[in-house]
Amino acid sequence: MEQTLDHSAGDGTHALDRQLPEQLFSALHDIGFDGQGITRATYGAGENAAHHLIEAAADKLGLEIRRDWANNLYVTLPGRDRSRPAVMTGSHMDSVPGGGNYDGAAGVVAGLTVLASWTAAGFVPERDVTVMAIRAEESAWFPISYLGSKAAFGLLSESDMATRRNDGAGMLGDMIRQSGGQPDAFAVAALDPKSIDSFVELHIEQGPVLLERDCPVGIVNGICGSIRYRSAVVHGQYAHSGATPRSYRSDAVIAGATLMLALQQEWIRREDAGQEMTLTFGVCHTEADLAHFSAVSGRLDFSIDVRSRDIVLLRQIDEFIHEQAKLIEKTCHVRIALGQQTSTSPSISDGALVQSAIDSAANMGIPAICMPSGAGHDTALFATQGIPTLMIFVRNEHGSHNPMESMELSDFMKGCAVLEAVLRKRSTAA
Incomplete structure (x- = not known):
């Protein structure tokens, strides 16, 4: 007998099974634990095992299962009218090297938790609801943002297939084939934007805002775009530290530091003017084999990450x-090679989905901001395809991309309750 899920009392988490996410998170930890953190390498053994875990859990629930050529996984609860555009949710299963257990995976587990509650209650949506376990979101492995999502929409090229994984494990096409995919079909789109009603992604927050605000759930109104120079280099000239006067030096470290300080000061100026951005130099090092304390450095490798x-x-x-790089080249007598730029576009969350999440959280008494x-996030790529999107954040201590990720299950269940309500409203609307 079909039932309607009741969220009229409490925070809605009573309608969701806590045992399933507990089991899945435990199994995911066992799959990815590297002795210190979690490593589920893109198109590696860890990511493959994580996808098999989700597939097995979905099979036990009697859900439809399919994969595309890039081995993205789709788990679907059929709706009454299968001709209508589907409601989608999900996230990625890979991790950065030595990362945490919840980044990405929480969104897939959340989607499966929602569908498990619906199948247990005999609830049938009006349209298909699909959980997507996405491949290769973390560009720490391949220098391509949203790789799995781009693959699903047919946005990768033949040259992308020849991109080598950053740890030297192999080329993308070969690793897709080794995982059971079909890289020769790289131009095939598995997803048609017209067949997707919306995409909603639950994810741990990767910063301290929810923790500082003592709030379990965040409703994301937009995702920052980025400009990145992953492999910038300052080329100077090695020289003796005592025998080379300042005016004769081509000091790569001083040039790099000058550029970084100029950018930092510009960030402060922009922030003081009320503009929103972040700036990070995540890589900065001299050559280990040549640099030493009594030499002027002849090379500095660094990265630039700007987001807004x-x-x-x-x-x-x-x-x-670029202006500052040219100026510093002249004043410091160096050459600055910024290298290839990679970038992503900003995206704005769908207003109706944002309001649905706000109302749902309020109706269940779940604090949310x-x-x-x-x-x-992959959501941004869906948004660029013209699909209405939303993200739901769950409070997470100690940030992300490190072994200290610390999401409480009670917070996760609150996020799941909001996700369930949004998906239910969207999948039953006329």
């Missing part, structure tokens, strides 16, 4: 980077 929801601001900062996402 304002695409005009991103372009302005990029122009500033609206906030932007500084980190990029």
Whole structure:
């Protein structure tokens, strides 16, 4: 007998099974634990095992299962009218090297938790609801943002298939084939934007906002875009530290530091003017074999990561980077090679979905705040395809991309309750 899920009392988590996510998170930890953190490498053994785990759990629930050529996994609860565009949710299953257990995986587990509650209650949506376990979101492995999502929409090229994984494990096409995929079909789109009603992604927050605000759930109103120079190099000239006067030096470290300080000061100026952005130099090192304390450094490798929801601001900062690089080349007698730029576009959450999440949280008495996402997510790629999107954040201590990720299951269940309510409303609307 079909039942309607009742969320009229409490926080809605009573309608959701806590045992399933507990079991899945425990199994995911066992799959990815590397002795210190979690490593589920893109198109590696860890990511493959995580996808098999989700597939097995979905099979036990009697859900439809399919994969595309890139081995993205789709788990579907059929709706009454299968001709209508589907409601989708999900996230990625890979991790950064030595990361945490919840980044990405929480969104897939959340979607499966919702569908498990619906099948247990005999609830049938009006349209298909699909949980997507996405491949290769973490660009720590391949220098391509949203790789799995791009594959699903047929947005990868033949040259992308020849991209080598950053740890030297192999080329993308070969690793897709080894995982059971079909890289020769790289131009095939498994997803048609017209067949997707909406995409809602639950994810741990990767910053401290929810923790500092003592709030378990965040409703994301937009995702930052980015401009990145992953492999920038300052080329100077090695020289003796005592025998080379300042005016004769081509000091790569001083040049790099000058550029970084100029960009940092520009960030402060922009922030003081009320503009929103972040700036990070995540890589900065001299050559280990040549650099030493009594030599002027001849080379500095570094990276630049700029993020903002304002695409005009991103372009302005990029122009500033190039202007400062040219200026510093002249004043410091060096050559600055910024290298290839990679970028992502900002996205704005769908207003109706945002309001649905706000109302759902309020109706269940779940504290929630609206906030932007500084980190990029697969949701942004769905948004660029014209699909209405939303993200739901769950409070997480100690940030992300490190072994200390610390999401409480009670917070996760609150996020799941909001996700369930949004998906239910969207999948039953006329």
